[in-house]
Amino acid sequence: DGSIHMSDTLLALETSTEACSVALCHAGAYFQRYELAPQQHAQRVMPMIDAVVAEAGITVQQVTGLAYAHGPGSFTGIRVGAGFIQGIAMGTGLRVAGVSTLAALAHRASREQGNQAVIASLDARMQEVYVAAYRVAASSIVEAVLPDCVTRPDAVALPLDAAQAWVGVGSGWTACDGVLNQRYASAMTRIDATLTPHALDVLMLAQDMFARGDALPAAEAMPVYLRDKVALTEAERAARKPST
DSSP states (O other): OOOOOTTSOEEEEEOSSSEEEEEEEETTEEEEEEEEOTTOHHHHHHHHHHHHHHHHTOOGGGOOEEEEEEESSOHHHHHHHHHHHHHHHHHHTOOEEEEEHHHHHHHHHHHHHOOSEEEEEEEOSTTOEEEEEEEEOTTOOEEEEEEEEEEOTTTOOOOOOTTSOEEEESGGGTSGGGHHHHHHGGGOSEEETTOOOOHHHHHHHHHHHHHHTOOBOGGGOOOOOSOOOSOOOHHHHHHHSOOO
């Protein structure tokens, strides 16, 4: 039924940005590896999986559930993560939880800094950003106030509740000449454009998904791009330049 006991062994990957990370939960303990490895995800993921599995004193065959950041983010990076997870899942018959990269980023801000209202944004290239607004409950449940979307930073309308202490995290805050920062910095308690998603947060969010029975068969572990184009034509690029 896709459900899993919290005592079971989950493995998670996060490869949506220049960062590459792997996390494992076994016997109630967490094991993790994290590197900034631009364009090296395909080479780094398997050694990182081997490292956390060895540290936990188990084998990959003892893993009982899988999770990955399904996007949005780097097209290539997301494909790497989904591909590795599909490969493991199809060989083992394990079920898979796909977690929003932006939700994982918001969860990391909450886990490390205690922030409960987070605007997560990543550079989407092509003069756009991926952006979402989340509230993170004490139980680590992440609720989308503004669902994941891709947009020009001068077109996004953030649903900022003045009663909340909002923080902004992710590369989208400095992308596109920092337009998002210029528009909303005064409404933010803090902005950390260097924060990247982490597999540990993918894992923690996936635990809730497994507990609810929301995990999927391997064949359904697909990337979520939010956009199916990688590059603009010259005419589109010219049309998207902000008017002066």
